[in-house]
Amino acid sequence: MTTTLRPGMTSASVRVLQQRLKAVGTFDYPKATGFYGNYTREAVSQFERRNHLKVDGIADPAMQALLAKKAAATKAPAKPTTWQTAAEPAHDYRRVNFRGVTVNVRTQQMLLRAEKYAKAMGVKVPFGLAQGSYNPGGVTQSGGTHDRGGALDIRTRDHSPRGVVLMVKALRQAGFAAWSRDARDGFSPHIHAVAIGDRQLSAAAANQVQSYFAGRNGLRNNAPDRDRATAGRPIPNWARRYD
Numbered sequence: 001m002t003t004t005l006r007p008g009m010t011s012a013s014v015r016v017l018q019q020r021l022k023a024v025g026t027f028d029y030p031k032a033t034g035f036y037g038n039y040t041r042e043a044v045s046q047f048e049r050r051n052h053l054k055v056d057g058i059a060d061p062a063m064q065a066l067l068a069k070k071a072a073a074t075k076a077p078a079k080p081t082t083w084q085t086a087a088e089p090a091h092d093y094r095r096v097n098f099r100g101v102t103v104n105v106r107t108q109q110m111l112l113r114a115e116k117y118a119k120a121m122g123v124k125v126p127f128g129l130a131q132g133s134y135n136p137g138g139v140t141q142s143g144g145t146h147d148r149g150g151a152l153d154i155r156t157r158d159h160s161p162r163g164v165v166l167m168v169k170a171l172r173q174a175g176f177a178a179w180s181r182d183a184r185d186g187f188s189p190h191i192h193a194v195a196i197g198d199r200q201l202s203a204a205a206a207n208q209v210q211s212y213f214a215g216r217n218g219l220r221n222n223a224p225d226r227d228r229a230t231a232g233r234p235i236p237n238w239a240r241r242y243d
């Protein structure tokens with residue numbers, strides 16, 4: 001129960017009152033002293049006037065409640081995390097069976113992030129996974145990139161060409177070196193993604209990450225990154241240190 005605060009009092013509650021009056025801009029004494037003197041009385045009066053309360057310079061419970069609400073509203077809302085400012089996912093290398101493939105928890109978290117970004121762009125989620133990590137010799141065409149951690153192949157057959165572009169974009173925003181692959185590269189259509197910074201990447205996958213940073217396609221021909229023109233190459237801040 002809030003008690004009425006009035007001139008002459010000294011208390012911690014008066015100090016809080018002064019801090020809140022400061023927040024709403026009516027208390028200009030340099031310090032919240034905890035003493036309810038003339039400055040405080042004047043600041044309370046000004047607040048009361050501004051808010052059409054009875055102007056008496058006394059902080060009754062109703063006045064204090066309104067002040068608390070208004071003072072809280074002046075605080076800047078916390079800046080929402082964006083794909084750029086998102087923290088690096090934890091280096092959690094426990095293996096999980098996820099949508100029919102094996103990945104580590106870090107890769108899984110990154111994929112879920114990418115799906116969140118993709119969904120916001122209107123892309124159908126969840127993505128279907130065609131190949132995961134820790135799959136040595138599983139798919140010859142993959143050239144060993146899926147032998148260890150951080151690698152994923154994502155199905156694209158249920159998506160429009162525009163949808164595939166946005167999937168690549170979202171995967172890149174989440175910190176994957178990701179490319180759309182198709183017949184031009186000798187593959188059936190899919191997206192190949194490698195988690196940047198994964199400590200269990202195979203040597204081949206690690207090379208692909210460097211190729212990605214260099215604006216190339218991560219394939220043997222080391223051709224230019226074809227997706228760059230459509231999806232851009234958005235790299236979250238945390239991933240840049242692996243360049």
Ligand SMILES: [Zn+2]
Pocket residue numbers: 131142145146151152153191192193
């Ligand atoms: Zn792949």
